[in-house]
Amino acid sequence: MSKTDFSGLGEQTKAIHAGEEPDPVTRASAPSINMSTTFVVEADAGFSVESLDEDAAWIYTRWGNPTIHQLELKLAALEQAETAIAFASGMGAITALVFHLLKAGDHLVISDVTYAALTEMANEMIPELNIEVTKVNTSDPEAIKAAIKPNTKLIYIETPCNPLLRLTDIAEVTGIAHQAGAKLAVDSTFATPIATKPLLLGADFVIHSLTKYLGGHGDALGGAILGSKAALTPLRKKTAIRLGGVISPFNAWLIMRGIATLPIRMRVHEENALKVAAWLEQHPKVKKVIYPGLPSHPQHELAKRQMKNFSGMITFQLENGNKQAKIFAEKLQIIHYAVSLGHHRSLIFYLNSADLLESSFKFATPEQLASWNDFAGEGIFRFSIGLEDADDIIADLKQALD
Amino acid sequence: MSLNRETFGFATKAIHAGEEPDFRDGATGDVVVPIHLSTTFARKKVTEPTGGYEYTRSLNPTRKALEEKLAALENANYGLAFSSGLAAESTVLLSLLNPGDHIVAFDDLYGGTKRLFNQVFSNFGFEISYVDATDTSLVENAIKPNTKLVWIESPSNPLLKLSDIKAISQITHKRGVVLVVDNTFLSPYFQKPLDLGADVVIHSSTKYIGGHSDVLGGAVLVNDLAYYERIQYHQNAVGAVLSPFDSYLTLRGVKTLAVRLEKHQQNALHIAEYLSVHSKVSKVIYPGLESHPQHELAKAQTTGFGGVLSFEIKGTIDNAKQFLEKLNVFALAESLGGVESLIELPSLMTHASVAKEVRDQIGITDTLVRLSVGIEDIEDLISDIEQALA
Numbered sequence: 001m002s003k004t005d006f007s008g009l010g011e012q013t014k015a016i017h018a019g020e021e022p023d024p025v026t027r028a029s030a031p032s033i034n035m036s037t038t039f040v041v042e043a044d045a046g047f048s049v050e051s052l053d054e055d056a057a058w059i060y061t062r063w064g065n066p067t068i069h070q071l072e073l074k075l076a077a078l079e080q081a082e083t084a085i086a087f088a089s090g091m092g093a094i095t096a097l098v099f100h101l102l103k104a105g106d107h108l109v110i111s112d113v114t115y116a117a118l119t120e121m122a123n124e125m126i127p128e129l130n131i132e133v134t135k136v137n138t139s140d141p142e143a144i145k146a147a148i149k150p151n152t153k154l155i156y157i158e159t160p161c162n163p164l165l166r167l168t169d170i171a172e173v174t175g176i177a178h179q180a181g182a183k184l185a186v187d188s189t190f191a192t193p194i195a196t197k198p199l200l201l202g203a204d205f206v207i208h209s210l211t212k213y214l215g216g217h218g219d220a221l222g223g224a225i226l227g228s229k230a231a232l233t234p235l236r237k238k239t240a241i242r243l244g245g246v247i248s249p250f251n252a253w254l255i256m257r258g259i260a261t262l263p264i265r266m267r268v269h270e271e272n273a274l275k276v277a278a279w280l281e282q283h284p285k286v287k288k289v290i291y292p293g294l295p296s297h298p299q300h301e302l303a304k305r306q307m308k309n310f311s312g313m314i315t316f317q318l319e320n321g322n323k324q325a326k327i328f329a330e331k332l333q334i335i336h337y338a339v340s341l342g343h344h345r346s347l348i349f350y351l352n353s354a355d356l357l358e359s360s361f362k363f364a365t366p367e368q369l370a371s372w373n374d375f376a377g378e379g380i381f382r383f384s385i386g387l388e389d390a391d392d393i394i395a396d397l398k399q400a401l402d
Numbered sequence: 403m404s405l406n407r408e409t410f411g412f413a414t415k416a417i418h419a420g421e422e423p424d425f426r427d428g429a430t431g432d433v434v435v436p437i438h439l440s441t442t443f444a445r446k447k448v449t450e451p452t453g454g455y456e457y458t459r460s461l462n463p464t465r466k467a468l469e470e471k472l473a474a475l476e477n478a479n480y481g482l483a484f485s486s487g488l489a490a491e492s493t494v495l496l497s498l499l500n501p502g503d504h505i506v507a508f509d510d511l512y513g514g515t516k517r518l519f520n521q522v523f524s525n526f527g528f529e530i531s532y533v534d535a536t537d538t539s540l541v542e543n544a545i546k547p548n549t550k551l552v553w554i555e556s557p558s559n560p561l562l563k564l565s566d567i568k569a570i571s572q573i574t575h576k577r578g579v580v581l582v583v584d585n586t587f588l589s590p591y592f593q594k595p596l597d598l599g600a601d602v603v604i605h606s607s608t609k610y611i612g613g614h615s616d617v618l619g620g621a622v623l624v625n626d627l628a629y630y631e632r633i634q635y636h637q638n639a640v641g642a643v644l645s646p647f648d649s650y651l652t653l654r655g656v657k658t659l660a661v662r663l664e665k666h667q668q669n670a671l672h673i674a675e676y677l678s679v680h681s682k683v684s685k686v687i688y689p690g691l692e693s694h695p696q697h698e699l700a701k702a703q704t705t706g707f708g709g710v711l712s713f714e715i716k717g718t719i720d721n722a723k724q725f726l727e728k729l730n731v732f733a734l735a736e737s738l739g740g741v742e743s744l745i746e747l748p749s750l751m752t753h754a755s756v757a758k759e760v761r762d763q764i765g766i767t768d769t770l771v772r773l774s775v776g777i778e779d780i781e782d783l784i785s786d787i788e789q790a791l792a
């Protein structure tokens with residue numbers, strides 16, 4: 001356990017030190033990677049996870065591991081959460097949360113635009129377990145209120161949402177959720193704790209894909225759930241340990257190493273994104289640019305209130321997106337045409353609206369479709385602005401666009 | 403239109419150089435270089451090593467990615483990676499010197515380098531003279547007919563003395579001597595010695611280049627093909643090479659070198675200014691302060707002042723020890739250049755092997771403290787120092 005109290009310290013100090021006390025035996029300053037799957041225990045150690053209590057000795061790495069624990073402490077310090085649980089991927093974290101909180105007969109209200117893999121899970125896997133699902137545009141609080149039912153147990157939002165960068169007012173939705181006796185979970189992957197701390201705004205759970213900004217180097221998958229000890233201790237015993245989607249100690253270590261530079265990286269991601277967004281906005285071939293840091297973002301006021309950092313994600317529309325996507329894939333030299341985001345490298349990917357609406361976002365109402373079309377048109381480029389020199393990113397875009 | 407990779411900014415090079423995705427048939431297009439752990443490489447034809455790879459000691463794809471990235475950052479034609487800074491130094495000495503040769507070295511070198519010169523290479527008939535290289539004329543006067551190398555660190559460790567790299571290189575070039583510059587303290591982000599006329603740049607990549615205090619390494623950067631071939635021959639023959647895994651961690655560290663170094667410097671300058679007016683501090687040494695005797699040279703030959711500073715505490719060695727042991731955020735540990743702040747007492751730690759009279763003569767007093775300022779929030783670092791000095 002961490003002996004130092006990090007609560008009063010700055011973000012960058014927490015990012016470096018939280019969870020990483022010098023090794024008690026060797027006094028190693030940098031954390032070790034503890035790969036052992038099992039630990040030598042006392043003869044009276046319990047064999048069931050039910051006997052696991054908070055200060056139990058290490059037993060088996062799926063239950064808990066010193067390296068993974070260090071990452072969890074660091075994440076909790078950054079989100080100002082009581083506790084955190086790390087998973088093998090962001091989807092691993094989401095699955096553990098949804099299947100812990102919901103049972104047959106319960107109702108889930110979820111954003112109608114989320115990371116596509118989650119939307120697809122909400123289309124099929126979740127309803128197949130007899131859990132009701134209503135998908136709404138969560139940027140509209142009235143739509144959420146209208147969707148609430150007596151059996152609503154969970155409201156699940158992303159802000160900014162992937163891929164539209166549409167925002168949801170966390171404090172306001174917290175009020176709606178708690179009034180209805182439901183919990184609020186916020187996927188804060190695009191914002192990171194440097195921008196937004198959803199738990200301080202009232203949310204019950206925060207989800208991260210650690211693969212993105214937190215890890216930051218495009219080389220380690222991971223996910224996390226953060227929240228209160230009362231809520232997460234049973235989750236750890238049930239869906240974390242039993243479903244088994246735990247993170248590898250090696251990935252936990254790589255992600256911890258990534259987090260040490262998170263605050264300074266986010267500052268540059270934002271700085272570069274502001275420059276690139278402004279450049280795109282004045283380009284004649286660009287139809288629309290969406291970036292929470294631009295005054296043109298329809299929710300810029302909310303962004304200013306809710307995000308201390310506008311992060312590094314931009315989406316934009318071009319004339320003839322399909323054709324331009326092919327040109328980008330061939331001609332871009334620094335920016336990689338690839339999925340994922342939040343890396344040190346700039347990454348771009350085209351999302352064709354017709355394809356996505358058919359495979360993933362099967363909107364129920366004309367209003368939902370209208371909001372999608374307003375943000376995305378016939379398709380959008382999702383652009384993760386890296387840490388390169390902004391001038392080089394712009395020059396690369398320019399030579400591919402002109 | 404193809405972008406000119408030579409003119410890419412430092413941050414772009416730090417991310418992309420050496421790590422171009424492989425789009426050939428059968429390749430994966432991975433955007434991060436894989437950790438190639440294979441020690442040996444298969445070939446289809448007896449006489450043709452596949453892609454130039456035979457055995458990881460001679461060349462390994464992950465190490466090569468790092469070597470190319472470091473070369474791009476130093477504006478060097480060639481880079482070589484070693485298992486530690488001292489391994490890089492030993493290999494350079496073995497490559498460029500013969501028994502009977504003479505080295506002129508800065509008298510304020512890293513203790514480990516002095517130990518290598520005095521205890522190891524002196525046994526093989528190399529001759530070493532130490533001079534105060536802050537005075538270029540002393541370097542020039544020490545050069546003899548058998549002088550092969552001039553070896554400097556700028557800024558030096560721990561006194562942060564500067565040598566005028568350009569002026570010294572003009573002398574060494576005229577006299578046919580190789581100029582070696584250890585650039586560990588500033589990294590290529592703040593100083594590019596090859597551009598200033600040096601022939602060989604050395605790094606302990608354990609420090610700023612790796613940046614996270616979790617991987618040892620050394621590097622050598624050169625422009626001249628003949629030097630490169632000699633050093634590469636010895637890299638393979640001596641075998642003190644960087645492992646693929648450590649190459650990978652170092653590569654990963656380099657990607658944030660620019661953003662880290664900006665913050666290191668900003669914090670260091672702030673602390674230097676804070677300490678300069680503190681009643682319990684008698685002296686602060688930081689090239690970024692106007693009070694530094696070589697501040698103008700620092701401005702001329704570097705683009706920044708780095709993250710290391712030294713200062714003297716008023717009183718005795720016991721006052722210094724009390725201060726160090728009271729710190730919470732600063733870890734009392736040797737090494738430097740990591741994201742976390744480290745602090746040490748050279749007289750009892752890094753430079754304890756240097757005789758007291760020599761320490762006194764060059765200025766490493768008993769209460770001289772060296773700080774490697776990390777990238778934490780400055781308020782937390784200042785409050786830690788404040789409570790420990792109180």
